[in-house]
Amino acid sequence: MTKPRLAVIPGDPSGIGPELLARLLAEDAVRQAADILLVGDGHLWRQGAGQAGVELALDPLAGDEVPGFSGVKHLEMDTIAPEDVKIAKVTTESGASALRTLDKALDLAMAGEVDGVLFGPFNKAALTAAGLNAEDEHRYMARYLGFEGYHSEINVLDELMTTRVTSHIGLREVAENISAEGIRRAIGLAHDTLVQSGKSRPHVAVAALNPHAGDNGKFGREEIDVIGPVVTEYQDRQMHVTGPWPSDTVFLKAKAGEVDAVVTMYHDQGQIAIKLMGFDRGVTVAGGLPVPVTTPAHGTAFDIAGQGIANVGATRSAFDLLVRLATTHRVKRLAPVSE
Known part of the structure; x- marks a missing residue:
């Protein structure tokens, strides 16, 4: 079976996204189902692991270019200072961080470096404050990708x-x-x-x-x-x-x-x-969209953010579905073109 390569981004740093994804990545079955590239600030991934009470080793890629990676790797970004992460608060800084990591993940997908994108929950007020300038993240992604279908x-x-x-x-x-x-x-x-x-x-x-x-x-x-x-x-x-x-x-x-x-x-x-x-x-x-993108359907849950009690069920479902969608996408993308 073809193993897909996925970009995973933490979502809004102030919400439950980093915690949920750290908890997800602690599962052996998840790590075996796909090659995973964690995109974003290392301190956000460590924050999530601390909130979830799990170990999350960050294995960095060398340089900014993504090679034919396997396993779980980390692509470091500098999108938000640790002191600017305000748990359970809507901030422009968190919105900007979420948009920058989303842009990077979409770039990787369109370049064929990954086969799909999973993102932690976004906060629309924070995205808007950071310059979303679209009805929602779906319209934003389509515009960013130049997709008019x-x-x-x-x-x-x-x-x-x-x-x-x-x-x-x-x-x-x-x-x-x-x-x-x-x-x-x-x-x-x-x-x-x-x-x-x-x-x-x-x-x-x-x-x-x-x-x-x-x-x-x-x-x-x-x-x-x-x-x-x-x-x-x-x-x-x-x-x-x-x-x-x-x-x-x-x-x-x-x-x-x-x-x-x-x-x-x-x-x-x-x-x-x-x-x-x-x-x-x-x-x-x-x-x-021209690349598979999934996310849990719930929001950033500021009422429980940082408490280590977020339910990983929807995030696991989003991952499982993305594996299926991205596998099909990868097979089609890599299939030889008939003349």
């Missing part, structure tokens, strides 16, 4: 993925922003990401917009005029896409393991369900 956040819980047609807009704007092309993009993103993660013929369920899936037009015609026809298009292509399902029952199918992904029409339609099903195991994937 379709991309969107994917939420993952165990083997279930969710994507959405509309995202960070007001609820009153949702219906007018439901389009056939938007639904196609969301279905395609879910399908392609599942295939990349190892599913050969994934089942993608599409949620309705209206109560009772519109009840044959009684509560709205979006299911008849827009959503249903797109589902039929995919079925005509022999793809396992079903719906539109009433949104108050589709996640019962998901919970029972009957579907691999749910495409929702708006943000909270999927987020509430998936967080109730397992908030401590949730993963966020930067779907559609």
